[in-house]
Amino acid sequence: MDDGSDITVWLDAARGGDRAALDRVLTVLYQELHGMARRQLAGQQGRTLDATSLVHESYLKLLGSRSGARFEDRAHFFAYAASAMRSVVVDYARNRMARKRGGDLKRVDLPENSSSGIRMDEDMLALDVALEKLGALDAHLAKVVELRYFAGLTEQQIAELSQRSERSIRRDWQKARLFLLAAVRED
Amino acid sequence: MDAKRWRELSSWLDQLLDMEAPARIQRLGQIAERDEGLAAELQQLLSREQESEQFMAQPVFAAPACARAGTRIGPYRLLHLLGEGGMGEVWLAERCDGMYERKVALKLLRSGLADPGLHARFARERQILARLQHPNLAQLHNAGIDLDGHPYIALDYVQGEPVTDYCARRQPLLLERLRLMLQVCSVVAHAHANLVVHRDLKPSNILVAADGSVKLLDFGIAQLLDRDDEGAGPGPGEPRAFTLHYAAPEQVRGEPVNTLTDIYSLGVVIYEVVTGHKPYRLRRQTDSEWERSILEVQPMPASRRLQVADAGAARPSLAALRMARQVRGDLDLLLDKAMAKDPQARYGSVDALAEDLRRFIDGKPLRARASTRRYRLHKYLQRHRWGVIGAGSALLMVLTVSAVALWQAQQARVEMARAQAMQDFSVGLFDRAAASGHGRFDVRQLLQMGRQRAQLELRDQPVALAELYGVIGRLRIGLGDYQAALQILDEQRALLQAQAVVPPVLQLDAVTQRARALRMLGRDRECVAHLQAMRPLADEQQGLLPAAAAAFASQLGRCQAQLGDVHGARQAFGTALSLYQRGDGDGNWRGVAESLADLAALDEEAGDAAHALVAYQQALRLMAAAAPGAPETIVLRRQLGQALARAGRPAEASAALELAWQAAVQAFGPDHPETLSVRRARALLAMRQGRAAWAGQELREVQVKLRRALGPDHRETGLAEHALGELYRSTGDVQQSLVHYRAAVRIWRQPDHVALLAQGLLDLGQAAYEAGELGAARGAWLEARQLLIAQRGIPSEAVRRLDTRMAAVTWPAEHQPRPTATN
DSSP states (O other), X not given: OOOHXXXXXXXXXHHTTOHHHHHHXXXXXXXXXXXXXXXXXXXXXXXXXXXXXXXXXXHIIIIITOTTOOHHHHHHHXXXXXXXXXXXXXXXXXXXHHHHHHTOOSOOOSOSBOTTSOBTTHHHHHHHHHHHHHHHHOHHHHHHHIIIIISOOOHHHHHHHHXXXXXXXXXXXXHHHHHHHHHXXXX | OOHHHHHHHHHHHHHHHTSOHHHHHHHHHHHHXXXXXXXXXXXXXXTTHHHHHHTTOSOSSOOOOOOOTTOEETTEEEEXXXXXXXXXXXXXXXXXXXXXXXXXXXXXXXXXXXXXXXXXXHHHHHHHHHHOOOTTBOOEEEEEEOTTSOEEEEEEOOOEEEHHHHHHHHOOOHHHHHHHHHHHHHHHHHHHHTTEEOSOOOGGGEEEETTSOEEEOOOTTOEETTOOOTTSSOOTTSOOOSOGGGOOHHHHTTOOOOHHHHHHHHHHHHHHHHHSSOSOOOSXXXXXXXXXXXXXXXXXXXXXXXXXXXXXXXXXXXXXXXXXXXXXTHHHHHHHHHTOSSGGGSOSSHHHHHHHHHHHHTTOOOSOOOOOHHHHHHHHHTTSTHHHHHHHHHXXXXXXXXXXXXXXXXXXXXXXXXXXXXXXXXXXXXXHHHHHTTTOOOHHHHHHHHHHHHHHHTTTOHHXXXXXXXXXXXXXXXXXXXXXXXXXXXXXXXHHHTOSOOOHHHHHHHHHHHHHHHHHTTOHHHHHHHHHHTHHHHHHTTTTOHHHHHHHHHHHHHHHHHTTOHHHHHHHHHHHHHHXXXXXXXXXXXXXXXXXXXXXXXXXHTTOHHHHHHHXXXXXXXXXHHSTTOHHHHHHHHHHHHHHHHTTOHHHHHHXXXXXXXXXXXXXXXXXXXXXXXXXXXXXXXXXXXXXXXHHHHHHHHHHHHHHHHOTTOHHHHHHHHHHHHHHHHTTOHHHHHHHHHHHHHHHTSGGGXXXXXHHHHHXXXXXXXXXXXXXXXXXXXXXXXXXXXXXOTTOHHHHHHHHHHHTSOOOGGGOOOOOOOO
């Protein structure tokens, strides 16, 4: 993968509204997270992924060693990382579904259930669809969900990153869950 | 659903999620009346509230997974995972270099979480543990950083079970349970003696081994008291590093913790060890419910808790009932003191707590004394932060003050002597006047006389003259002659300004009285400016002249409150209260009572009516004990009556206002502004009770008298106009109501009264709406909204209520209001 300095440049460009740079960041992140997830899982059947450490590690890897990383970088980074993490997870779920349909159940990369009790198949895909809907209505809430659920950040960390009160983050998280639960149950 | 609809839903959810079930149902009902679909949708979302607490509660992948069995960490080999905590994992491990056999508990920093703050805390724990040595403490064996850079700590591996599990399984007798807790006290006391606070005392950290010995674990978040390094407390982004269930109120509030915090947590653990239950019973198991309980709810006494049957059992066990009898009284008191909301009301040290535990075990009377007056007062104070701040700054002040105190004490004696002479002079004046008038005299005439005489007799003693002017000014204020009072206080000010040296007590008193006159005249901005100029002096004199500094702070707070500066006012009242509390004379208790009432008024303003009522009643009791019949009682009764009326308790309100009215007429006479205030409050209550005709007569008279006493532009005159507006609106005469509301709003537009303006505009808007003047209604409401936001910040309850109100109106198309985000 590319040298970390490029990431910073892309992040700057992405902040400036450059879609291509944003895609680039996400792609690199995705590859990075994906690779790390695989490495972590290698030979460890039954162990689970630690989303938080994945995200933190990739942060360190991509930006952390560079002293020039600024706060906005951090906030943006986590937002991107969270959404990349979501793609990683949803892709896993999708592959898993495909394999299930194909009768190939030998390779088990991810645990049957996530630690929040959501099954890594239809459940996850339904959640993804619901989250998509939420994002269209209220991008802000969807972002909180990604940071909280997919990147494993605490409400306090999210509050710090987004420079809002913890209380308002907690409230957003509560509303988002009400919405998602209703959407998932409806279907 | 479209984004607009969601925004609407979202804004309603913000409100509804904050409400308790009954209020929520009521509000949903109101929404349904207007928009059934909306209410149904909200209902549907909310119906999943309980379920949603668990939904996605854990991140998609949460378990840290780097270390595994067999991994070598430093000289240790990991055997199996014992548990996970906020900071990392704990593994059972053994030495792989054959140094010794014993297995250890190895704490590992959460892998991958390369957070320098966490490293620092880990290092701190190492440092702390190295300092502590105690038979009941899991001993530190080794600490280091392994080849991958992961720090680790090796501790005694304690085989035991949490103290609560132990008690649940073995069902030991009460005294045996308490003896276990005595062991815990002894190790916590040892830590405190080493300036270490545990901060996370809980049953899972207190293990009982098979032999009955207790070991305390996990100083993971302990804090060194003697190091004020920046990493000491959790930073803004750090997760809460304690277990909520055993957290003390100050921890929940995010305030600094100290040894008293551990005493609270010990109290909770003892409670649970004795009763088998946590001290708070929650309707909903959420963090916010816990926080609320910790901050506000008085735990059910342990003896009563023991009498409550466990879930599934028809009645409590005989053992529990027997224990309840043992616990009732002394142990309830002990727990009450340990778990006091206000740290200052708790045991002062773990040793003191342990001492009472021992006394209980030995059947001796406890040292803990039942609630005193001061202690009950603290219960009210604990909601206010300055208690903590005050303690620190008071100490600092004592230190700085003591150096200069010696020579100042002499000064003070000189001043006292002069003050005494002045008092004699004034009293003599009264005596003479009383004698000449055969027991009856006109006070105003007397003051006039006194002034003339003083100008002659005290001509070459300007400081004494100034002091007398002060006395006259104070009496004038008491009489309601605010203008005359200000006039003589201005003269006093001029006299003092010409002096090279003015005794601080006189200076403070002069400034305070003049500010009071200004406030009574509704000139609150001048009042604040006048006081602020003298604030350094007041601050400086807090140690030597607490009463004068307190009166100064009270006055400042009241003017700030009138101007809507709630924060400043709260601070000032807090200062006044803590200063008054230092003294023990009746005057101090009067001051305490007044400060409590001042704070209660702020609480009420902030919507905390329940606390305000309690505080008003407490203030009245204090006042009745300290100074029965004092004129301040009248004001207190009026405030209480008004608060009761607003709280929807008309009968009690009426009783309080009736007492205030009788006392006011007797003490002040029928034309005094305060008497008129009482009369207005009384009439408004009668109006709400359906006696509109009588109320109307009263209010019209009050309005005329107030205009005469205070002028057409005074805040109080505005209140009278506003009251008339209320009256006409209640009788359906919307046009008249508009006239009076507009008059009130005109008066309150003056910069000194803007704090009242928002309410005036809200009511004006409502009346205009009822009169069908939608444009005017909207204008008034929008202006009110702007004011409210400027005064209280956006997410205030008042703004939300207004938005709800405005959202409920069907505006003409060109005025469609948009739902407002509340963040």
